[in-house]
Amino acid sequence: MYAESANNPVAKPSLPARLPVAAALIWCGAFLASAAPWLGQLNPGALIAAFWTFEGSDYASVLAHYSWAPRVAIAVLIGFGLGLAGAVTQQILGNPLASPTTLGVEAGGQFGITVATMFFPGLLAFSPDLVAVSGGLLAIGLVIALTWRLGFSPVTVILAGLVVTFFLGAVNMAFLLLKGEWLGNLFIWGAGSLVQNNWQPFMELWPRVLVLGVFMVLLMRPLQIMQLGQTSARSLGAKVGLIRVLALFLVVLMSATVVSRVGVVAFIGLAAPVLARLLGARTLSERLIWSSLLGAGLLLLADTLAHWASTRGDGSLVPTGTTTALIGGPIILLALQSLKNTHHMPGQDDSPAGFLPKRRSIFLTAGGIAALLLATIVISMGWSPGLDEWSWTPTAQWHEAWVWRGPRLLAAILAGVALGLAGTLIQRMTGNPMASPEMLGISGGAAVVMVLIVLLGADIGRAGQLGAATLGAAAALGLLIMLARKHRFAGNQLLLGGLALYVFMDAGLRLVMASGGTVASQLLNWMYGSTWLVSEVEALGLLALIVLISAGLLVIIRPLSILPLGETSASSLGLPVTKVRLMLLLLAALLTASATVVIGPLSFVGLIAPHLARVLGQQTVGRQLVVAALAGGLLLGMADYLSRIVVYPNQLPAGLLAALVGGLYFLWGLSRHGRA
Incomplete structure (x- = not known):
């Protein structure tokens, strides 16, 4: 029997008929x-x-x-x-x-x-x-x-x-x-x-x-x-x-x-x-x-x-x-x-090396970042260029300067806080330190809706734009949930699903760039974080929303601490893995959307802030969330100030500066991750 089997040649897999037919x-x-x-x-x-x-x-x-x-x-x-x-x-x-x-x-x-x-x-x-x-x-x-x-x-x-x-x-x-x-x-x-x-x-x-x-x-x-x-x-x-x-x-x-x-x-x-x-x-x-x-x-x-x-x-x-x-x-x-193999090639190690910085006091770290954030606020409100020269605005006149500088600064800081929190949730949930809110495609959903509004020539006002962008982010989240549900919201499937959504966003961006015109230029400014469009009402509304969401984050510290142990270990500890991942995804999406509709879809703050928290020695979930939120606020607050003064009297989008800095940080951080 064995001899007969050995003499039979292995049949070459036949080409399915649907391939040439489809072609x-x-x-x-x-x-x-x-x-x-x-x-x-x-x-x-x-x-x-x-x-x-x-x-x-x-x-x-x-x-x-x-x-x-x-x-x-x-x-x-x-x-x-x-x-x-x-x-x-x-x-x-x-x-x-x-x-x-x-x-x-x-x-x-x-x-x-x-x-x-x-x-x-x-x-x-x-x-x-x-x-x-x-x-x-x-x-x-x-x-x-x-x-x-x-x-x-x-x-x-x-x-x-x-x-x-x-x-x-x-x-x-x-x-x-x-x-x-x-x-x-x-x-x-x-x-x-x-x-x-x-x-x-x-x-x-x-x-x-x-x-x-x-x-x-x-x-x-x-x-x-x-x-x-x-x-x-x-x-x-x-x-x-x-x-x-x-x-x-x-x-x-x-x-x-x-x-x-x-x-x-x-x-x-x-x-x-x-x-x-x-x-x-x-x-x-x-x-x-x-x-x-x-x-x-x-x-x-x-x-x-x-x-x-x-x-x-x-x-x-x-x-x-x-x-x-x-x-x-x-x-x-x-x-x-x-898609089944989404992590490694055959024959490769499943756990690439990482680096673990020395632990530091949360009070010293958070206090230092808070002090830098306060200094950024003071400098942004007080020290700025004028028509002739740089000048300092006295504190007694800040209420007058607030109209021009305050709402955009507050919105930038709050958006940074939201993206820092969202980035920490996503990196912890997926187990991938290179993940970020931009790569879930949620911000891309908001951007696509804004593109459609511009291309249709609809004049719906700022409130209508914010509402439409929120709906776009919600639609992208719904599609992402449908894609990842089959795989129990596993981290890699979420990221690859976000890649698919990015494809559609890229299509919209290219269509806008080809159309040209003033409206397209304004939309591109928003897409890269134009904080000068923000009103005081929007900034205060964002403040209320982020405070509310941050209070809800207290209940997810334990699940986030258990998830990195793996699905089997987390389930054995009584954690409903699928439900927890869905809840974390919803929270991350809400934080991302709240920042996106105000400051635009691309900034990399959600990628950088959690890394800074880790580099500064904050490894546990609660500490990383706090420091990442402060670091995100500091980064976008500084980006907003620099965007206002670097090419004065012109302005650059704050998100664009953050994306440039964030891209450089990512390149440095990933190379360090690989050498460790």
Whole structure:
């Protein structure tokens, strides 16, 4: 019996029929939808012939040859390249939700072009590809350096990539707000547009995509060995580090070359490999082939939708980057439902090292931060620039200065307190020290609603905006609960669900940047924390809400202390783990939403403040909550003051300054975490 079994060859897994069928449907649907507007002007044969020739006496034929055909061709080419790059990225990191976008490559490419536009325009004339590749290498280099010692833990890699993306995006936004008259067109381009008026971009791009694709395919055998895990791969003679660096370098070249030509067409590199895996592509060769084909079809479909929305709407440009994000978001949601390994690659240690600072007195630590916070309040209220020179406002006149400085300062401090508390809850609940409220997508829900209000041109007033943003945050929370319920609100599933929500927020941001105009500029100011919009009523209302929520935090100290022991140990101690996680999630969401509707969605304070509490020696739950709340208030209070004086008489959003500082702190903190 054993001999017969040994002689039978192992059957190769068959390719599910739904994979080629789905790919054919996407391709046919996208191409027919793209061609439909032209069929009334040209017959099908003439339309197909427009890819290589045209009839000079027929205007429709000329237009199809120089506009429609190169747009279709470049969409297919770029989708092919990004799909292949995404599949290689996921394979090399062992991470089903990794992509050039989530690793910051595309944001790095845009950062490189932004910096070159501002300071070295000659480089752009020499080679935009070189500038974009340099920025992409910077981004991926930061991610690799930060996560190398942690063994490329999938969630840690995603978080590092997202923070690098946030940080570089914040720098780009700072340039846009300060030099908008120079960079407006750059950010319309950055939203991703495949509009073409000749074949030159395609002819320049296809040899590069082809060569890079061939090199990626040549890495197939080493990449297959990587599936065995680092230890097994090394025992077979594979140079794991060299393979990773080489593969990621090719990914950067592919993604940054595309970014330099057509802008950021987000999430095709993530959506295509995920969809291929969901449809049944099992082996590496199948994933590479079908990710490329699906990427080409998805980008053509997204570009067709963008073109349709632009022509059927009011004439405003709808960037392709927006529609690719809207397509990629649902695919990520589907992937989360089937995702099992969300923590480590095979053969890796499950507990990366951390650092434990020396314990310090809560009274000295909290007292020191409170004293700094009081000094910040005094300086912010009293010392400020005027029309001619800096001057000190006497205390007796503070009631007059309060109208201009007080509400925004109070709101900033309270928002910092709320985010500090929320960040501590989320990090304790997920067991991930790199988690933050921004990455749960709750603040993104509020931002998406604000985007919709602006795009619809609705004039609902400040109260209406706050109410709508609250509803958006609540909707995002509801969706997050639905996503994580299946996994009993486990930490990694919450963070990955937040990633999916971030996709939609990114789509809205890119749509706003492409639309331009005064209203869009105001909305972008709010998104990065414009405290000057806050009224006294709003600040006092936020104070009452945070005091009320803080009182309720007293009952969750014991559950937060038990949860890090693990689900089994916590349950054995009588803790209803699922219910407690849901309650903590609701509290964190309420705190995040209360801060977001006032100060905007991106600041990183929820990430920094809990870390500062730990670095200052506060390890227990109660002490960390107190110190994180004070540290968050201090950080945003200082950010509000600096945002008012750094570029006086102009102003920067306080959240933008906090995001820049927070991104740098994150990079330092994660590298220290890895060295410990």
